Amino acid sequence: MANVPNITLNNGVEIPQLGFGTYQIEPENTREAVRTALEVGYRHIDTAEMYGNEKEVGEGFRDSGLAREDVFITSKLNNGFHAEADVAKAIDQSLADLQVEQLDLFLIHWPLPGIDVDFVETWKGMEQLYRDGKARAIGVSNFQTNHLNRLRDQTDITPAVNQIEVHPYLTQDELRAYNAERGILTEAWSPIAQGKVLDDPAIVRVAERHGKSPAQVTLRWAIQRGDIVFPKSVTRSRVEENFALFDFELSEDDITAISTLNRDERTGPDPDTFNMIPS
Ligand SMILES: NC(=O)C1=CN([C@@H]2O[C@H](COP(=O)(O)OP(=O)(O)OC[C@H]3O[C@@H](n4cnc5c(N)ncnc54)[C@H](OP(=O)(O)O)[C@@H]3O)[C@@H](O)[C@H]2O)C=CC1
Numbered sequence: 579m580a581n582v583p584n585i586t587l588n589n590g591v592e593i594p595q596l597g598f599g600t601y602q603i604e605p606e607n608t609r610e611a612v613r614t615a616l617e618v619g620y621r622h623i624d625t626a627e628m629y630g631n632e633k634e635v636g637e638g639f640r641d642s643g644l645a646r647e648d649v650f651i652t653s654k655l656n657n658g659f660h661a662e663a664d665v666a667k668a669i670d671q672s673l674a675d676l677q678v679e680q681l682d683l684f685l686i687h688w689p690l691p692g693i694d695v696d697f698v699e700t701w702k703g704m705e706q707l708y709r710d711g712k713a714r715a716i717g718v719s720n721f722q723t724n725h726l727n728r729l730r731d732q733t734d735i736t737p738a739v740n741q742i743e744v745h746p747y748l749t750q751d752e753l754r755a756y757n758a759e760r761g762i763l764t765e766a767w768s769p770i771a772q773g774k775v776l777d778d779p780a781i782v783r784v785a786e787r788h789g790k791s792p793a794q795v796t797l798r799w800a801i802q803r804g805d806i807v808f809p810k811s812v813t814r815s816r817v818e819e820n821f822a823l824f825d826f827e828l829s830e831d832d833i834t835a836i837s838t839l840n841r842d843e844r845t846g847p848d849p850d851t852f853n854m855i856p857s
Pocket residue numbers: 598599600601602624625687719720741742766767768769770771772773776791793794808809810811812813816817819820846
């Protein structure tokens with residue numbers, strides 16, 4: 579099976595372009611799901627404190643017997659921990675739960691522009707944990723251009739990635755272009771829109787032409803656009819299917835056919851108005 583390519587982040591760290599997502603995997607199923615993904619060949623796991631399964635992600639990783647340096651692990655700062663002094667405590671807890679000494683990538687999960695802690699302050703906490711070696715790279719998630727501009731103007735380190743919702747119904751062309759201009763890699767969350775795009779006739783047509791599944795051509799579309807993806811599945815056959823993306827190529831016409839499905843439709847919250855802090 580063809581290898582997953584690495585992409586180089588703006589600080590020189592390499593990240594596999596395809597990973598495994600863990601949102602909505604119940605803690606009791608996570609250990610096995612992660613072990614399965616690593617068995618299939620994934621070497622990149624995306625988790626978050628918010629998902630409540632970091633401990634089990636760590637267990638699945640240890641079950642695999644793989645060396646720490648062979649698996650790229652991302653986690654995210656939960657919404658209740660934006661105060662600068664809380665950021666270090668939050669990553670320490672994630673490291674303890676995952677039972678690793680360092681994360682490969684740590685992200686601010688949401689900008690929360692309406693709360694009383696400014697995300698610029700939060701980012702300064704992120705810069706400090708990076709300098710302290712707790713993460714090999716730091717980035718953001720769900721940041722819009724206006725949020726990124728404030729970080730650019732008021733802080734030192736450019737985020738390595740911006741993890742945002744991207745799929746054929748939300749192609750995010752402007753924000754992706756802005757990220758690219760600044761050397762920020764786009765990570766596409768919910769890359770198959772949690773399954774919503776898979777019956778789309780245009781996607782089914784491209785899939786039939788290539789003898790691939792709708793999920794495979796949708797993920798391949800994201801890969802050829804240069805984004806990082808980490809589809810989630812607890813179904814082994816789908817975990818395998820979603821990994822088999824590197825033995826075929828979409829044409830420019832296929833890419834255009836999928837891109838034109840955009841209707842700016844989110845499956846998740848709007849980052850400009852989402853300000854939820856867990857109780
Ligand atoms: N930063 C952020 O705010 C966010 C980050 N994320 C990250 O992105 C990851 C991926 O996004 P997610 O929201 O999970 O959604 P996805 O777009 O990855 O879709 C997951 C859903 O699609 C199903 N599925 C997976 N593969 C296939 C397939 N080949 N054919 C048919 N159905 C399939 C899964 O079912 P089943 O499991 O039953 O097989 C599941 O219901 C998350 O797990 C998380 O790591 C997600 C949301 C927000």
